[in-house]
Each structure stands twice: as C-alpha cells, then as structure tokens.
Amino acid sequence: MLWVPIQNGWAMLIEADTYFASDVHWQPGEQTGLFGHFLERLAERARAGKPTHLYIVGDLFDYWVERGVETLPGYAAHLGALAAAGDAGVEISVLYGNRDFAAGPGLSKACDAEIVGDRVELMINEQRLLLHHGDLFCTRDWRYQFYRRVIRSRFVLGMLGMLGMKRLVRLVGWMRVKSQAETNRKPRHSMAIVDSRIAAEHAQGFDVVICGHVHHPECRTVVGATPGQMLITLGTWDTKVGWYATAGKNGVALHCFDAGE
Numbered sequence: 001m002l003w004v005p006i007q008n009g010w011a012m013l014i015e016a017d018t019y020f021a022s023d024v025h026w027q028p029g030e031q032t033g034l035f036g037h038f039l040e041r042l043a044e045r046a047r048a049g050k051p052t053h054l055y056i057v058g059d060l061f062d063y064w065v066e067r068g069v070e071t072l073p074g075y076a077a078h079l080g081a082l083a084a085a086g087d088a089g090v091e092i093s094v095l096y097g098n099r100d101f102a103a104g105p106g107l108s109k110a111c112d113a114e115i116v117g118d119r120v121e122l123m124i125n126e127q128r129l130l131l132h133h134g135d136l137f138c139t140r141d142w143r144y145q146f147y148r149r150v151i152r153s154r155f156v157l158g159m160l161g162m163l164g165m166k167r168l169v170r171l172v173g174w175m176r177v178k179s180q181a182e183t184n185r186k187p188r189h190s191m192a193i194v195d196s197r198i199a200a201e202h203a204q205g206f207d208v209v210i211c212g213h214v215h216h217p218e219c220r221t222v223v224g225a226t227p228g229q230m231l232i233t234l235g236t237w238d239t240k241v242g243w244y245a246t247a248g249k250n251g252v253a254l255h256c257f258d259a260g261e
C-alpha cells in the first residue's frame, strides 16, 4: 500500500498491476481534477518500473466527437494528462461508454491509448473478468436500448459524419441536455443493472463482471451467482472522491481514491 500526497490531502493507491475506472465524465474546458491526480499516481508507479495497466470502462469523456480531435475545444489538458501517463509507461485501454462511444483512432492518436471497444475479456490470476460499460445490462430501460441501436447504426453515424464541426458540437450538446432530462424523468429502478444479465455472463464462465454506468460504487453477488462470482460497479469521479478497482494476486477489489479534506 502506498500513501501519496496530493494537492489537498492524501490519497491511497492500492498496489496492483491492473486498474479499472469509469465515468470520469470529463467536460471540455474543465480541469483534469481528481482523475488527473490518479493518473499521476499511476505514472509514478510505472516510472518505478512496476507494470501498470489502466482500463477505462467507458464515459471517460462526457461526450466525444471523433473528428477534428486536435481542434476539439477544451480537451487538450485531458488528452495531455493521458499522454503523460502513457509516456511514463502506463498502458491505457479505453472501452466505449454511452457518452463517448464515438471514440476511435483520433482519440488513440491524440493520447496514445488503445481503444478496445465494448467488451473486454481478461484472465488475471486464474479469474475470468468481463469488462463492459454496463448500459447493455440495463435491459429494463428499453427506451435507451432503442436509442442505442439507432444512434450507433451505420446510417446515423454516417449522417453525423457529414455534419460540420460546429453543428456537430451543437447537436451533441443538445443530445446531452435531452439525455439528462430523460434520466431525470425515469424511475431509478428502470435504469438499474438487471441481475439476470450478470448471471448470464457468470454462466458463460466469467467470475467477475466489472462495469460502470450506474454511478453507484458497489461490489456484490447477484442472484444465481456461485461462490467466487461477483459484480463490481465502479463509481463516478467528482472533486472529492473517485472509485477504482484493482486486480492482482489478492483478487479483484473496489477502492476509493480520496482527495482528503
């Protein structure tokens, strides 16, 4: 265990080779914040010669417009923070979230991270892990599932690709407002992870499912799980607290990264 000073207090970084975080929801023009500090801590480990792999399980960015990354207003500091961690030796893999599913080669070129798509399967210390942002596990939210299929269709992505940059950014801004209004209107349970979806992944042989999306840090077993099987939902990152999971020789666990008082 390593205690390290950060700007306003102390943050604890649990020792492991593999780290998972999600739902940072970086907004353009904002500071890199607590997650920026987290990246610096990981960079320190990597510089000390320790293998360090960070998987970002979706929604790193509050929105992402793939085209014109170099000129995308307001994300330069964030891309710089990722690139600096990468230069220090931190391997960074990015999964899509429901906000930044448009991430592609532009992002990976801008910060040297690897874009790994929707679903990642890992084997760590004889445990089979499944990573997925989590939105596909919220099957009671059928309005979102419908929207997801439409927005990610080749046709719609092609249409968006034809818009000018200014219009695209304006449209995405409008979609964020709509999405927030929709989220506020829906009953909470309709947006929750459906246990039977996780149990189905366990039945496929996954011991641990790690996801984000629901913004509720929790480590639990779902109905139908057998001993050793577990669901981890990562929490979101604000100015005071962030959540991350680790996988190492002591298994998989969820931790809090705290800016202190």
Ligand SMILES: [Mn+2]
Pocket: 023, 058, 059, 097, 098, 099, 133, 135, 212, 213, 214
């Ligand atoms: Mn999400």
